[in-house]
Amino acid sequence: MKRFIVPIALCILCIAPLHAKHYWRISKEGNSITWQLKKGETHHDHIEMSGKSVSVVLRYGVNAEGEFELNKSMVWPMLRTVPNNTHGSLMRRLDWNPLDAVTANGRALQEQVKCITLNGTLEAVSDLQLGGKSKMTLKRTFFPSAEHPALVEMYEFANVGETAVTLELPHEHTVLHTDPEKGVKGSYAICMDTDKGGSVTLAPGQSFVYSATLAAYAEGEEKAAMSASAELARRKALVDEWTGNLMLETPDPVINEMFAFSKIRALESIYETKGGPMHGPGGESYYAAIWANDQAEYINPYFPYTGYAYGNASALNSFRLFARYMNPDWKPIPSSIVAEGDSYWNGAGDRGDAAMIAYGAARYALARGSREEASRLWPLIEWCLEFCRRKINPDGVVASDSDELEGRFPAGNANLCTSSLYYDALLSAAYLADDLGKGKGVAKRYRDQARQLRKSIDTYFAAEVEGYDTYAYYKGNDVLRAWICIPLTVGIHERAEGTVDALFSPRLWTENGLLTQAGSETFWDRSTLYALRGVFMAGEREKALKFLKHYSSVRLLGEHVPYAVEAWPEGGQRHLSAESALYGRIFTEGMFGIRSTGLNAFSLQPQLPAEWDRMALRKVKVFNGSFDIEVVRLKGERLRVTVWNEGKQLLEKKIKNGTALNCML
Numbered sequence: 298m299k300r301f302i303v304p305i306a307l308c309i310l311c312i313a314p315l316h317a318k319h320y321w322r323i324s325k326e327g328n329s330i331t332w333q334l335k336k337g338e339t340h341h342d343h344i345e346m347s348g349k350s351v352s353v354v355l356r357y358g359v360n361a362e363g364e365f366e367l368n369k370s371m372v373w374p375m376l377r378t379v380p381n382n383t384h385g386s387l388m389r390r391l392d393w394n395p396l397d398a399v400t401a402n403g404r405a406l407q408e409q410v411k412c413i414t415l416n417g418t419l420e421a422v423s424d425l426q427l428g429g430k431s432k433m434t435l436k437r438t439f440f441p442s443a444e445h446p447a448l449v450e451m452y453e454f455a456n457v458g459e460t461a462v463t464l465e466l467p468h469e470h471t472v473l474h475t476d477p478e479k480g481v482k483g484s485y486a487i488c489m490d491t492d493k494g495g496s497v498t499l500a501p502g503q504s505f506v507y508s509a510t511l512a513a514y515a516e517g518e519e520k521a522a523m524s525a526s527a528e529l530a531r532r533k534a535l536v537d538e539w540t541g542n543l544m545l546e547t548p549d550p551v552i553n554e555m556f557a558f559s560k561i562r563a564l565e566s567i568y569e570t571k572g573g574p575m576h577g578p579g580g581e582s583y584y585a586a587i588w589a590n591d592q593a594e595y596i597n598p599y600f601p602y603t604g605y606a607y608g609n610a611s612a613l614n615s616f617r618l619f620a621r622y623m624n625p626d627w628k629p630i631p632s633s634i635v636a637e638g639d640s641y642w643n644g645a646g647d648r649g650d651a652a653m654i655a656y657g658a659a660r661y662a663l664a665r666g667s668r669e670e671a672s673r674l675w676p677l678i679e680w681c682l683e684f685c686r687r688k689i690n691p692d693g694v695v696a697s698d699s700d701e702l703e704g705r706f707p708a709g710n711a712n713l714c715t716s717s718l719y720y721d722a723l724l725s726a727a728y729l730a731d732d733l734g735k736g737k738g739v740a741k742r743y744r745d746q747a748r749q750l751r752k753s754i755d756t757y758f759a760a761e762v763e764g765y766d767t768y769a770y771y772k773g774n775d776v777l778r779a780w781i782c783i784p785l786t787v788g789i790h791e792r793a794e795g796t797v798d799a800l801f802s803p804r805l806w807t808e809n810g811l812l813t814q815a816g817s818e819t820f821w822d823r824s825t826l827y828a829l830r831g832v833f834m835a836g837e838r839e840k841a842l843k844f845l846k847h848y849s850s851v852r853l854l855g856e857h858v859p860y861a862v863e864a865w866p867e868g869g870q871r872h873l874s875a876e877s878a879l880y881g882r883i884f885t886e887g888m889f890g891i892r893s894t895g896l897n898a899f900s901l902q903p904q905l906p907a908e909w910d911r912m913a914l915r916k917v918k919v920f921n922g923s924f925d926i927e928v929v930r931l932k933g934e935r936l937r938v939t940v941w942n943e944g945k946q947l948l949e950k951k952i953k954n955g956t957a958l959n960c961m962l
Contacts (some may be wrong), residue, residue: 321415321854323550328540328557329416330859334359341366342857344419345562345579345872348441348532349569350375351512352579353448354872355419355439363409365421365437368392373446373513374568374577374584375637377481383635383642386584387475387485387513395450395491395509398467401427408435415859417536417561418529425454432458433499441565443531445521447512451529455504466494466507482515539564542604544915545884548908555849555859556884559877562860563596564605566874572638573614574607580863580871586635586642587615589650589657590701594718595823596878598660602885604918613670616658620677627687630654632703646698647688649715653701655681656718659725663893666920671729671896678726685719686746693753695719702821705867706778706814709771713758714783716750721787723747725893732896754784755791763804763815766795777804777815779824785831786886793835800828801840809865810848821864826879833887836955838904845883889914889926890957896920897962903928905936905954920962 320340321330332340341358354370369391376387399406408423411434418440425433438451456462469491477484491509499505508525545556567576570585577584578591587593592615600608618638622630631641632650658678662671690696694716700708708714723743730740760769763777770778777799785793799805804815810825812818825848832841853859861876885891889912890902897920905912910930917924925941931951940948940960948960 318856319850319854320856321858323554323854324414324416326416328536328554329414330554330558330853331412331414333412334363334410337361337363340856343872344415344859345566346417346419346439346441347566347568347579347874348443348445349567349574350444350446351441351448352566352568352577352584353439353441354581357413357419357421359410359413365408365410365423367394367439369448369511370581371448371487371511371513372579372581372584373485375570376446376485376513376515377585377636379479379481381481381636381640383586383633384582385481385636387480388581389473389487391489391511393471393489393511395467395469395489395507396452398469399507400465401425401433401454401462402431403463403465406435415558418532427458427462430459431462432456433462438529440529440532442510442512442521442523442528443535445512445523445528446514447510447521447523447528449523449525449528449532450509450511451525452507452509453504454499454507456499456501459501461498461500463496463498464505464507465496467491468494469509480515484516485513486516487511487513488520535565536561539603539605542916542918543602543881543885546911546913546915548910548912549846551853552846552849555853556881558853558859559861559880560603562872562874562877563599563881564603564608567607567611570637572618574611575614575618575637576608576611576874578863578873578875580868580873582868582871583873585637586633587618588633589619589630589648589653590632591873591875593619593657594653594701595657595875597657598664599878599882599885601661601664601666601919602881602891602917604916604923609665612661613673616654616661616674616677619654620680623677623680627684629684630681645703648699648701648703649695649697649712649718651681651684651688652695652697652715652718652722655685655722655726659722659729660893662729663725663896664919666893666896666922668733668896671733675729675733675735678722678729682719682722682726682743685715685722692757693749694757700780702813705819706817707771707774709773711757712771712780713754713768714770714780716754716758717783717787717789720747720750720754720789723750724787728893728895751789754789759792762799765799765802767792767799768796777802779805779811779813779821779828782811782824782828782831785835786827788834790835793837797832797835797837797840800832801844806844809851810844819864819866822861822876823863823879826861826876826883830879830883830887833883833904834890834902836904838888838906838955841887841904842906842908884914885917888912889928891917891919891926893919894959898960900957900959901926901938901940902955902957903936903938903952905930922962 343356352372356368373387407426414420421437436453471489473487475485597612629647631643633642727740727743758768768781860872862870863873913927927939934954
């Protein structure tokens with residue numbers, strides 16, 4: 298319960314560096330947003346896109362002359378550099394522009410950008426200024442190859458005037474050889490290639506596509522033969538697959554679109570390393586490596602819902618890699634496994650990583666619904682739970698050296714996040730123990746431990762902080778912290794009212810979501826996304842929707858789009874991949890309240906906001922099936938909930954809004 302009102306003037310202290318100016322609009326085509334330029338308008342942004350062998354951050358924009366500007370920050374995760382550590386991927390920032398030497402009717406290209414579109418690719422359409430009755434448009438399209446280590450660029454020239462136009466297109470083949478002393482495999486070749494080029498005359502109504510690739514290879518590695526049109530088809534097929542499963546339907550088009558975009562970023566960032574498929578955060582820093590938070594905790598439990606087989610494979614592989622570090626001496630599992638699995642990082646000590654891994658592995662196994670996979674994961678889950686039990690301090694909560702923020706903000710000797718994740722992992726492990734036949738004693742022991750831990754969490758962390766009946770993030774913490782939302786996400790709601798009030802108070806909430814700590818200027822989207830999920834789970838759906846709508850609008854249509862970001866000021870608001878999975882989990886676990894309770898069972902607790910008359914999740918892929926969940930308002934707070942599996946109705950119930958339901962296959 299809130300004890301006093303924080304003065305509105307304090308909001309000034311919380312203003313983040315971005316404002317809610319909207320450049321973008323949702324396109325009619327679907328899963329697409331467009332910035333339609335106004336005369337004299339300038340703006341610059343950046344977006345990351347990934348394939349199995351490459352990632353690229355495109356820094357793009359339009360200058361004061363109306364010209365398109367682009368810098369290509371290339372990352373080749375499997376071309377390892379020295380030292381071969383977390384950040385040891387070959388990276389280059391290049392301004393190479395294949396159009397520099399192109400002429401139209403003998404003159405260099407002069408353009409006015411009309412619009413830019415994001416749809417799993419980056420497209421920019423310009424008018425080319427030729428004079429007289431000669432008119433052309435130029436459409437640029439940029440995207441990563443699905444399989445090859447290349448950025449693919451397509452330039453479509455269309456004659457929309459009344460006279461013929463002659464283009465002169467150079468054939469470029471440039472190779473940069475990197476310093477062999479700085480490459481794990483010696484020197485790498487960075488290749489910039491265009492089509493053969495030549496002279497092309499376009500009659501009115503005709504068009505021509507000129508393409509280029511920017512790729513890199515190890516010495517002796519065969520250069521890939523690529524067709525730009527075939528590569529575009531593969532990229533579009535992947536985007537269609539990602540957006541065509543786990544589809545959200547609500548009356549709010551911005552939220553629907555943000556949900557669709559979040560799957561693109563969440564699912565594209567998986568690299569085919571020598572250690573198996575590894576999901577990587579990205580951000581020009583984190584590739585060919587896995588983390589106990591980003592992968593095990595954030596995204597792995599989400600993969601089964603999406604039906605993306607390669608995502609499930611990466612999740613299982615990440616747990617296999619972590620399991621290599623189980624040991625009889627109960628030393629911590631490393632926070633991160635890097636360099637394609639060849640090394641590890643544990644520079645922040647024990648961050649509560651075992652709790653993160655147990656939480657993610659158990660939730661993944663349940664949602665996946667595979668007895669064989671669950672059996673393979675059980676030893677890891679069991680070891681991590683025992684590690685956490687051995688770390689319980691005299692006050693009954695789990696001790697750790699730090700948390701996932703790795704010392705950026707204080708976390709004490711025991712933090713709220715680690716104990717909350719351990720609590721949830723115990724409950725999930727109990728469900729698994731039941732279904733895997735581990736014996737009633739095992740499941741009972743885990744449930745008893747969870748019950749005692751829940752009491753200890755309340756006793757140890759519950760506190761009045763800045764006038765709110767909520768949690769101290771660690772003992773002695775007297776400033777509000779964003780991670781007080783964690784108990785809400787694991788079903789601990791004893792202090793939900795005061796916690797929700799604190800989260801949405803001017804001390805924590807800003808234009809860009811939650812501050813990490815009240816009074817600071819730092820925000821990390823991950824805590825905002827956890828909070829929105831938890832507030833829905835606590836039944837505060839009206840408050841949650843208000844702030845979800847604002848957040849989604851800023852991230853999808855504002856100044857930096859179209860994905861959730863990592864942090865500010867650190868990292869320059871990089872589009873780290875797992876944050877987009879956390880956006881998706883606002884809906885699967887928060888708004889729809891899905892919780893796997895066995896390998897073929899789950900519960901639902903829909904939270905339909907008052908301004909909506911319906912919502913649905915289509916093609917939910919848990920348990921290797923395909924489910925549709927429909928929620929329709931009948932009257933007032935009465936809802937009809939229907940669940941379909943492969944066209945067969947499994948459940949139809951009339952309930953009060955927020956009531957939990959159980960569903961068995």
